[in-house]
Amino acid sequence: MMEINPQKPVLTVRDLRLAFGDRHHATEVLHGISMHIRAGEKVALVGESGSGKSVTARLAMGLLQDQKRTHVSGSIWFDGIDAAKGGKEIARRRGNRVAMIFQDPTSALNPTFKIRGQFRDVLRSGDRSIAKAEADRRAEAALAEVSIPDPKRALDSYAFQLSGGMNQRVMIAMALANRPQLLIADEPGTALDVTVQAQTLKLMHEMTERTGTSVLLISHNLGVVREFADRVYVIYRGRIVEHGTTAQLFNDPRHPYTRALLAAIPKISGGGLPDLPERSPDFENPLITHEGCGEPTEAFA
């Protein structure tokens, strides 16, 4: 169990900007995102498609920086480095200090290699010199931990031989195998059916509680966020528009966009859905930060 200082942020994003294009014509898609995640905290980044939530996650992993025609400014402090710069430092921490879970676990696993080989490489990210036998032993233990009934058989399977739910368990086991500080979950299980998706989130919750891992949950599903997250950032068109604890945000949404999002949750009582306008001048209102959710004041990094 790692030492947890609940005040110290694990991830601090400051004025993060991202633009695509060349020198003469660049389109900015993130207009200065600032957010933080404390140790052991579960934070959700909520917004509609194209709001910039997924690219924020990928920037934190250092996955976009080395691509052509990509311009990043601002900082992403994580584990003593600035991940916004991309490059080797953050690359060395991937799979090890920070891990990621994807929408569709079955397509996130390579179809031409058994789980065993991929799990070995995941463990190698944490320990370059790990022996095969030791890696297999740890992989089996990790799969048993996420309640996979026959870990040996799962390791000797290809992803397409397992169910989506099984693969999601495998992904969670892989993600947490090296005990990362931060887990980024990009719409986990959206490709799976609702029941399996709920099980996935429950398992992810339990496992990260156990390992003390902080979570950044990327989602457009407010129902999921309400169940899972301690704190929520609402992102709209590349800007954070509202930020507070989950309770504050759901009980007292203040930004017009957040209110519109909440109104768009289907209710069992029926009555039809109000239209969520694609753009509204109200949505451009300045950031609203709820009480007690401001940026921690102590020194970073």
Add this chain to the structure above:
Amino acid sequence: MSNILRSLLHRLGAALIVMIGISMLIFAIARVMPGDPARIALGPNATAEQVAALRLERHLDAPLPVQYWEFVKSVATGDLGKSLYTNRPVTTDIAQFLPATLELVFVSGILMVLIGLPIGILSAHYRGRFPDHVGRLISLLGVCTPAFVWGVILQLVLGYFWGWFPIEGQLSQSVTAAPAVTGFMLVDMAIAGNGAGFLDALHHLILPALALAMSGLGQTARLTRSNMNEVYERPYVEMARAYGFPARRIATRYAFRPALIPTLTILGLEFAAMLGNAFLVEKVFGWPGLSRYGVEVILRKDLDAIVGTVLVIAAAFLIVNIIVDILVNIINPRIRLAAGRA
């Protein structure tokens, strides 16, 4: 393994059907060629008695189905008739010339894979950067330039100007051939324990093999590159990057293997096509192979020899395709395991 065996039997059955089709086609061509097949087969110097005897022997006066049946029977018993050009049984000629061609095509295939795949991997790995530009240029030149032009260029530059390689033939004058055990020069030299002879044979083999490989090599590189670029967009490659797998390992394993599956099918076709392309390369390099023999006998309207050569090359083509199909099945777990379940 039984599923692979089953698929092998299935392919063999299909190949048999193709062979029957080809034999019918060749049979028909031999019958529609103007003139008397017996006269053509025996050449202009044969007497009327000889022609009549052959007509009788080949049942040329019988109805067509009977003729076809007799043709199939003689092929099945290993009798392909006699070559006018060499005045020997066609089977003897083929046994002599086929190994040299197979050796050439086999080494070309190895070069195609050993050079083409790495160029494709490097191009995809360094997409849009310098190694990619070089790789694409090589593969474009390889695909666009016919094998015999490559033959002449390689002969001229590497053989004549720089003198690195012998210009033609299978062995140097000073080297005596090893006793023919398999007919493959390299193998026979190795069996005879003649190291210098082996190297000499290899030295002679490289230029023609490279000339023959260039087109398939270019195609292989192009396909590997484009298939890998497609695979690089897949979630499992992003997963590999997100979990810190080394970039080189992603290129050579996690992106390469899924990209290899569609590439391999085309690679097999390219390999088989070399059997046909070999004839001009063999001509350019004075290579004593079956393809060159095939050209000679076509030019001389040596009917039995043409029929024999076509049948053997068709069979070789089919065998290569079967091998490639099996390899694709082995390398693609989805097919392998699905076949096992069925």
